Amino acid sequence: MIELSHIRKVYPSANGEIVALEDIDLSIPDGAVFGIIGLSGAGKSTLVRCINLLERPTAGRVLIDGEDLMKVKKKRLLEIRRGIGMIFQNFNLLGQRTVEANVRFPLEIAHVPRAEAKERIAKLLELVGIADKAKAYPSELSGGQKQRVAIARALALNPKYLLCDEATSALDPNTTAAILSLLKTVNRTLGVTIVVITHEMKVVESICTDVAVIDKSRIAEQGKVEEVFAFPRSEIAKELIIPNLIRSIESAGGKKFRLVFNGEEADMPIVSALAMECGAAVNILYADTKNIDGKTYGHMVISLPSEEKEETVKRFLTQKNVVFKEEL
Amino acid sequence: MDALLVSKLFTQIGPSGFLEGLGITLYHTVVSAAFAYLFGLPLGILLCVTEKGGIRPIVWLNKIVGFLVNILRSIPFIILMVALIPAARAVVGTSIGNEAMIFMLIVAATPYVARMVESSVKEVDKGVIEAARAMGTGTMGIICKVLLPEAKPSLIVGAVISTVTIVGYSAMAGTIAGGGLGAIAVTKARTSNAQDVIWLCVALIVILVQVIQEVGMYLAKRLDKRNCRRKKRKINIEKSI
Numbered sequence: 001m002i003e004l005s006h007i008r009k010v011y012p013s014a015n016g017e018i019v020a021l022e023d024i025d026l027s028i029p030d031g032a033v034f035g036i037i038g039l040s041g042a043g044k045s046t047l048v049r050c051i052n053l054l055e056r057p058t059a060g061r062v063l064i065d066g067e068d069l070m071k072v073k074k075k076r077l078l079e080i081r082r083g084i085g086m087i088f089q090n091f092n093l094l095g096q097r098t099v100e101a102n103v104r105f106p107l108e109i110a111h112v113p114r115a116e117a118k119e120r121i122a123k124l125l126e127l128v129g130i131a132d133k134a135k136a137y138p139s140e141l142s143g144g145q146k147q148r149v150a151i152a153r154a155l156a157l158n159p160k161y162l163l164c165d166e167a168t169s170a171l172d173p174n175t176t177a178a179i180l181s182l183l184k185t186v187n188r189t190l191g192v193t194i195v196v197i198t199h200e201m202k203v204v205e206s207i208c209t210d211v212a213v214i215d216k217s218r219i220a221e222q223g224k225v226e227e228v229f230a231f232p233r234s235e236i237a238k239e240l241i242i243p244n245l246i247r248s249i250e251s252a253g254g255k256k257f258r259l260v261f262n263g264e265e266a267d268m269p270i271v272s273a274l275a276m277e278c279g280a281a282v283n284i285l286y287a288d289t290k291n292i293d294g295k296t297y298g299h300m301v302i303s304l305p306s307e308e309k310e311e312t313v314k315r316f317l318t319q320k321n322v323v324f325k326e327e328l
Numbered sequence: 329m330d331a332l333l334v335s336k337l338f339t340q341i342g343p344s345g346f347l348e349g350l351g352i353t354l355y356h357t358v359v360s361a362a363f364a365y366l367f368g369l370p371l372g373i374l375l376c377v378t379e380k381g382g383i384r385p386i387v388w389l390n391k392i393v394g395f396l397v398n399i400l401r402s403i404p405f406i407i408l409m410v411a412l413i414p415a416a417r418a419v420v421g422t423s424i425g426n427e428a429m430i431f432m433l434i435v436a437a438t439p440y441v442a443r444m445v446e447s448s449v450k451e452v453d454k455g456v457i458e459a460a461r462a463m464g465t466g467t468m469g470i471i472c473k474v475l476l477p478e479a480k481p482s483l484i485v486g487a488v489i490s491t492v493t494i495v496g497y498s499a500m501a502g503t504i505a506g507g508g509l510g511a512i513a514v515t516k517a518r519t520s521n522a523q524d525v526i527w528l529c530v531a532l533i534v535i536l537v538q539v540i541q542e543v544g545m546y547l548a549k550r551l552d553k554r555n556c557r558r559k560k561r562k563i564n565i566e567k568s569i
Contacts, residue, residue, distance in 0.1 A: 052462055054458060054461055054462060074466075077464075078464040078465070078466055079464065080464075081461075081462060081463065081464035082463065082464035084462070085462075085463075086459065086462040086463075088455060088458070088459060090455050092453070092455040092456045092458065092459035093456070093459075094456055094474065094477070094478060095453075095456075095478060095553060095554045096477050096478050096480060096481075096552075096553045096554070097477070097553075098553075105460070105463065105473065106463040106464070108473065109460075109463055109464060109465050109469055109473070110464070137553040137554075138553075139553065139554050139555065150459075153463075154463075157463075163462075
């Protein structure tokens with residue numbers, strides 16, 4: 001388990017101190033896919049670097065399986081880092097090494113015998129689906145392929161944890177989906193606990209079990225993804241979940257509902273059913289839903305121009321098990 | 329006719345004399361460059377690694393080494409050479425001849441090489457270093473497995489530039505301490521005003537520099553794995569044409 005308590009990180013600067021993190025408390029349970037989401041500059045990249053002490057917090061405790069990293073000796077810290085894989089937005093592969101030599105890097109550092117390393121590399125490249133590129137150099141690969149290599153490299157020493165710093169932010173939507181599904185596989189089949197840093201809600205939505213929303217150096221809100229997604233409490237979480245929710249709601253009249261789909265109402269055409277069964281005219285103010293493996297995820301905001309149908313609609317939604325929330 | 333075109337000195341030196349001069353210049357250059365790298369490479373790495381924000385910041389050490397390197401770098405070689413005469417006597421036992429000259433070249437080239445190495449190593453992507461740190465790599469591991477291999481093409485380019493500079497220095501050093509093309513051109517030819525000798529020396533030095541430059545750049549390009557993609561594309565385009 002990864003536990004951060006009262007983490008504070010301050011950078012000295014010419015005009016006084018810059019506070020990057022303030023009083024951060026997080027515990028990341030084993031087996032979770034934990035999302036840390038925030039706008040750029042919120043401090044999330046600094047936060048993830050505090051977990052493996054690439055950035056040393058100014059104050060606070062970093063516990064990995066109960067061991068306080070702030071107190072361990074340098075040699076022990078290097079050992080602990082070998083049990084925490086990390087991948088990056090810019091992949092950070094060694095440009096002068098082939099794909100297999102990149103994956104071999106951590107094995108060399110940990111003095112794993114050659115034969116064993118060779119076997120392990122083959123397995124890893126197979127796992128991430130890039131075995132045919134073993135002899136290629138990073139410059140010959142696409143972004144998605146590079147990230148696959150980086151994932152293989154991060155998993156080389158059988159880490160218990162994997163930190164992903166904006167791992168899909170430099171990739172196109174299709175490649176992003178493929179990499180996310182690979183991370184999901186890694187979590188499920190290898191039991192690796194994953195920490196995902198991102199500014200995109202859809203990344204959190206599609207793979208995370210838990211989420212912490214970070215804003216202005218502090219944690220604004222955290223919880224299970226379904227809960228935070230359905231009922232965001234903080235302004236920043238609302239902003240991240242529906243970038244223009246406030247505007248779309250303010251500009252329209254009538255009673256407004258936000259419907260949240262967490263994969264339940266798969267093939268049900270909910271809006272038209274609502275319109276027909278309740279005899280209510282409905283305006284769709286906002287919709288962001290997608291179909292993943294035959295299940296609907298996402299949300300939409302609807303408005304009812306006539307207030308008299310309100311109770312009927314509520315009853316209908318409750319009956320159909322649609323999570324909804326009245327807005328304003 | 330011959331007497332007008334070819335000076336007496338030119339025939340006196342003869343082909344073997346010029347070749348010997350070239351050989352000596354080459355010898356000075358290679359030996360000095362090797363020693364300058366022996367000392368300059370670790371110094372350059374030290375400068376890069378110990379600076380503020382480096383992988384192992386030791387700011388006071390960085391400041392001291394940086395200061396010494398700057399001092400040596402700022403003395404014009406021709407003055408440094410004269411200043412080094414007593415030191416050469418103390419270290420190699422003589423202030424003239426090849427040993428003294430190589431000693432002076434090493435002293436002058438080492439700080440130059442250190443700065444070249446420093447700038448090459450600094451070019452290595454910070455993200456890659458961070459990834460290596462995240463994998464539990466120690467300082468020596470980062471130097472040997474990340475900084476040097478990743479900076480290799482740039483280090484080779486730096487070595488080419490340094491070596492060419494050393495060729496220039498060796499011509500200067502030749503005038504006071506040892507032999508080589510510089511000595512032939514300056515000490516022998518100038519006094520007897522044998523223009524043809526001077527120009528042949530110039531031509532030989534130009535050729536030497538060109539060869540070093542071309543071979544070095546070829547190696548740097550050949551060993552750089554970052555442009556594989558470009559190369560491949562080029563081949564594809566050529567094929568399609």
